[in-house]
Amino acid sequence: MADVPSGEDIQELLQAQLRWVEEGGHPAEGPLMQFVAMRDNERREERYNDGDDFALMEAIYSCSCHGLKMPDWVAAGFRHGYQQILACNAKSLDDVFGRPFPKGKHLNALRKRRNIRFAIWNKVVEILRAEPGTPVNRALFKRVGREVSPPVGGSEAEEIYYEAKKMMPFSHSEVGE
Structure with missing residues (x-):
C-alpha cells in the first residue's frame, strides 16, 4: 500500500495540486487526487x-477519472472478465464484474448515505477547527447529525463519519488551517 504521506508531504501535494489547477489542469488529474486514487486502488x-469482483470496476473508473494507467491487476482482470463474456461463458456483466450493490439494498438509502457522507465529514472538520479541543464523541455526532441535511441521528452520523474517514488520505489535523 502507498505510504501515508507526512504532514510536510501532504502540504507539498496540496501545493502541487493547486499549481496544477492554476495552470489549467483538470482537478481530478492533479497530483493529490492521483495519489488518493492510487492508494484507493491498492485497497481495491x-x-x-478477496473475491469482490466489483472492486475491479471501481478501479477502472478511478483510473479513467484520474488519468492513471491501469495497474497490471486491473488490466488482467478486465481482459479475463471480458473474455468470459466474448466466449459466452457469462450471462451478464454482473457474473464477471460483480454486482454494483448487494442484493436487498435499497438504492434510495444508499444514495442518501453517499450524499451526506462528506457533509458529515466536513461538518466535523469545521467544528473541530472552529472549536479546538472539542472531543470527538457521541455529543459531537448528535450535533453534526442535527446540522446536516437531511438530518440523521447521532449514531448514524458517527458511523458515516468513520466511513468517510477511511476514504481520506490523511486526517483533518494534517492539512493545516
Missing part, C-alpha cells in the same frame, strides 16, 4: 483478491 486490489 486487496478487495478484488
